[in-house]
Amino acid sequence: MSDAAIDLDDVQGTILRGYRVNLARHFVLTITDAAATGKLIAALVRGDHGLPTITTARRIVPKPAIFVNLCFSASGLAALGVSPEQLASFDAAFQRGATDPASAATVGDVGASAPQHWIGGLDNGAQVHILLSVWATDSCAALESVSARLRAAFVGSVAELYTQDGAQFPDRTVHFGYRHGIAQPTIIGAPPRKRHAPDAQAPVPAGEFLLGHPNAAGGTYRVLPAELSTNSSYAVFRILEQDVAGFEAMLARHAAETGIDTELLAAKILGRWRNGNPLTLAPAMQGTRLPDPELNNFEFVSADPATDDTLGLKCPIGAHIRRNNPRDAAVIGTDSTHHRILRRSMPYGPQYDQTRPDQHARGLIGYFINASIRNQFEFLSSEWNRASDFVKSATGPEGPAAGNAVYNISGEDVLVGVNDPARSSFTVAGKGPKGSANRTLHGFSRLVTTRGGVYCFFPSIKGLLFLAALPAAGAERPLAQSST
Structure with missing residues (x-):
């Protein structure tokens, strides 16, 4: 497949686009009924029953008030019916999950940042199945309205473990005072982004962020089944508290x-x-x-x-x-082109006022997106951030x-x-x-303490429809046997 041949209608939007919004809400969900969850996924892809439609990478004009994307942990894919043999083809780090001791040690989630201290049920990776993220352009009312519809649709299919909101500051800074979201890689074949500061570096092959496309090493990341192997991606979801x-x-x-x-x-x-x-x-x-x-x-x-x-x-x-x-x-080792990541994050918690110190939790929340968690996110975290x-x-x-x-x-x-x-x-x-x-x-x-994390898989739109149909296709088995 050529780098330029990206089907934007098949790619979840947050992978290739920064939405430039002011509000976010991330739902952490566990599957209680696989068949009902399949129907929920299908409804979200199609926008049925008054639910918001999963956002693709195709730019929408005029800009919508709400963007929605959906991803799964390895436990979540297993709960829907992806077999152990198929999961064995996925990124090795993704299979381990964020709470695995090897993952935690690799990225520095130790001490106060260790998974056993994580909030919102995220300490138990086996029960974290789905992350559903909603971004709102600038309307709290729109975010609350969509959240109410989603919560009504969750009944009988998924249970809400935790919800974490984020909100951009007016000057697009983070709590440490720095302006953020500046240096994002330019992806070959991806649509140009408004307000994107061009990188002096060469553009990065699409396969560094999308499965099924050539990557910087000349190979292609793929998984089984084939329905999940093109236009999907991995991400690492992080809640990072800042001191x-x-x-x-x-x-x-x-x-x-x-x-x-x-x-x-x-x-x-x-x-x-x-x-x-x-x-x-x-x-x-x-x-x-x-x-x-x-x-x-x-x-x-x-x-x-x-x-x-x-x-x-x-x-x-x-x-x-x-x-x-x-x-x-x-x-x-290899140059930086082989280890680039996309960042989709925003602050959570109130801005800190040095004249009125407080103990509110505050930090950054969002996704680090890549086609190989091990070669990109974990490599950066262990080899370059933690070594000299x-x-x-x-x-x-x-x-x-x-x-x-x-x-x-x-x-x-x-x-x-x-x-x-x-x-x-x-x-x-x-x-x-x-x-x-x-x-x-x-x-x-x-200065930064991890409060939660999930290793995620963002299926393509076709992949979401495949997962939606999987439980009904005869892959029912007790959820207790589907957790990794």
């Missing part, structure tokens, strides 16, 4: 200790100023926010000393954006006397790493051989 007071206190402490301006330190940790401007393009001061087409139009390596940042003198090599997307920097030895030896245009990249990174990602004050660190690089001019900061605590 905003701890973050601001950390910035103030290290700024006082080092003399680095607080906002510059915040920019060094992320790789962008809080208004979104990348340090690579604005290394000295935040300035007025750059136009959207410029925010993502940069690389880290150049033959020109004026624009090169091989050593991380502008954007630290350990900065969050550089760990998650090294772009053209030299890293061990993935950087290859590299010097810039000025040669070894100016430094080498391997000496200019330490510790784990300050924002999402598993940081312990006794051993955590972050390197601010200086110009000099073998890191001799570097400044290393220590004593970071964990």
Whole structure:
């Protein structure tokens, strides 16, 4: 199948589109009657009985008030009748699930973030079968109206374990104050997105996000049965609580200790100023926010000393954006094109007011979308966010006397790493051989705690109809035997 041959009417919309909405509600569901759930799925695909229709990747004009998408855990697919032999063809991480000890250890869901501490029944992965997500453009009334219709339709088919809302802030920032949703990959064959900041990197093959299409390695991810193997995708759903007071206190402490301006330190940790401007393009001061087409139009390596940042003198090599997307920097293993992910997230909880501290839970909620959880989400979480030895030896245009990249990174990602004050660190690089001019900061605590997670499978529209018919096709068996 060609990269350009994406049937937009067969792809669930959130995979290829950022909806640019202000509200979200995520329903965590368990199947109580497989046959009735099949009928519910079919009704959602077709928009029957007054239910909202599953949103596809085809752009709708005018923009609707509501978008809806549906995904399943491995336990959910089994409950609907996908056989153990068929599930064995799915991504190995997806089969394990988010609550599996191996998954948790890989992505750093340990300590307070361990699955046994998760909220809303998400600690028991076997009972989490379906995630149904509703996004509303800007109307609370529309969201509540759709939610009421959905809850009425749930009766007799699924039970609601938990519901978590999200809401965008007016300036599209997250609780740590950074503008988010900037750096999304450009996908070959996908429709252009409004307000998308073009990436200086080459576009990514569709198979990095959709099964049945060629991926960056030249292969194709497929599953059994064949009805689920084209235009489907995987995602990792996460509820990530952010310690905003701890973050601001950390910035103030290290700024006082080092003399680095607080906002510059915040920019060094992320790789962008809080208004979104990348340090690579604005290394000295935040300035007025750059136009959207410029925010993502940069690389880290150049033959020109004026624009090169091989050593991380502008954007630290350990900065969050550089760990998650090294772009053209030299890293061990395959390049960043093989590990890109799509992010569909928004804040939950009230904005933090430093003048009136409170104990409200707040953070980010949403999906990390990819065609291989193991090669994309888990790889980023374990190899690049939590390690510092993935950087290859590299010097810039000025040669070894100016430094080498391997000496200019330490510790784990300050924002999402598993940081312990006794051993955590972050390197601010200086110009000099073998890191001799570097400044290393220590004593970071964990700033983000996982409160819930699900490894999900987003079937294509045809795949949803296949799953809807599966229980009635003779795959009935007791739910107790269908959980993985």
